Amino acid sequence: MSDVTRALQDAFGTERLRCEAPLRELTTFKVGGPAQWLVETRGSDDVVRALRIAHDAGVPVVLLGGGSNVLVADSGVRALVIRPRGGAIVPVDTGHIRADAAMTINGLVRWTLTHGLAGIEEWAGTPGTVGGAVCGNAHFGGRLISELLSSVRLCTRQGVISEVEVSAMGFGYDRSRVQTTGEVLLSADFIVSPGDPVVLRATARRSLDYRKRTQPLHLPSAGCVFQNPVPEWDVVPQGIPWSAGALVDRAGLKGAALGGARVSPTHGNFIVNEGDATSSDIRGLIEQCRVAVREQFGVELREEIVYLGDFSDVTPDADGATL
Template sequence: MQLLDLKNNGIDIQEEIPLSRYTFTKTGGRAEYLAFPKNVDELKQLVKVAKANNMPLTVIGNASNLIIRDGGISGLVIITTEMNKIEISGTEVTAAAGAKIVDTAFAAANQSLTGMEFAAGIPGSIGGAVFMNAGAYGGETQDVIEKATVLTPEGELKDYSNEELQFSYRHSLIQTNDDIVVSATFKLKKGNKLEILDEMHYLNALRRYKQPLEYPSCGSVFKRPAGHFVGPMIIKAGLQGTQIGGAQNSTKHAGFIVNRGNATATDYIELIHLIQKRIKEVYDIDLKTEVRIIGNR
């Protein structure tokens, strides 16, 4: 079976689609093939056919902390955002990989469940949150996740416990294997609904105040080095506001790079490299990217 034959099964598959339509930076080249599975069965079919045809396979979620190079991505790109079901049973919340973590957090809050307040302003998907142990304002995915269900390269569903996911700062086991996150279950606690929502609204207001949400961006670009904060380092190195093409180190929050208009992924990547080079010169620190950079050069 060829990939496009799956269209007859009702799976949304498109050809030569600009991925800039889906990334938060509004940059990125074309996907050779792009698919939006609606459920696990469709995801399985796509993976099976891609592997049978030796087709490169890339899976992404909400593309909020992602840079896709201008050369695009060969083979099949799967975007999981149509797999977005959220279910709540008692104090457990199970969300499909494509559900937004912020939507999951608010769904929990509306059922008086506390623990996910930190995620109130995180725009990524559940799959992405598991993949990179997403966090903010003192909380991380590892603090509340009970298990993740994945699709293995062999096409089998498998559960990983919190401990088995090997979480660390912006890292999980999923980054080191070819498993695809299908869903995650979070173990929360009963709380006061109004207090939970107040905390989430406060964190969102703080985010709007501190972060350059008025421009497209890929969120926090760099991982925090031990004992340092990235933004102040960039400011002291004289780089805040530096611009290459349409990509600018934000004048509002130096830990962000924003698209001031018509930026390319190459602009972003060149600015990242410039910042890394300068920080190495000034502080002798190797800045590592939090943002994931993928695609053809």
């Protein structure tokens, strides 16, 4: 047994540390290989302890929240995968609540509805956790989740904790500073105000209905694969919507398949796993969409989803799509 395995086992016990642990069921795409080590943490102290062990052993660390915005390589992830679980919400003052990174967004919405607090109800139906949502600055209905925050608690890879104001988080569309610093989100403070539970529930229901109408929720996916183009970086030809899904659609790739992966006929920015997709199928199809959009519209699509593991053996075949 390696030293790092022993240190992790001493800290978390054999039931919470798993070696070569399958990850596919922990992601919404339902694909991908195992984690070299997987630790399910319960609270910030556990996360900090796992980070320190990995740092001392020189082992890379990957955070996994709800697994709803990631594509795990077929070969898995050669790292310590930390999966925060459980989590709590506590009131900070009359206008703020603190949610642990492990808390699901849906759990957070439910809690605010029960407590008659407004601010987060529109996010009902967003898969994943507070950690993943803040890391990628999730968006819904033209708003960014960072707009709902006042501050967050972060931990460095060395295990040093700090309180960070939202203005120092480098938030932008699909962007936050933790994507480059490697810091780990421990908790986030959300701004809330008193609200009528009946009205809040109606708003939450509208969001859920909207998702049911517009997204292929019956098949595994990771939501939108690509970011929408933005005026800051992109030039979209006149008459074409500034939407990655519309670009994929107009490039003729809506409904295209590669192996068990298909560009959803319902939503051009969703790739769905029809049951037996591999991660390489999905990665190959992503590349086909990117090439088609680049060639036809001169727009370079950027991924919204995050790749975990090594994809260097995946050779995209731009001509291989079947309709």
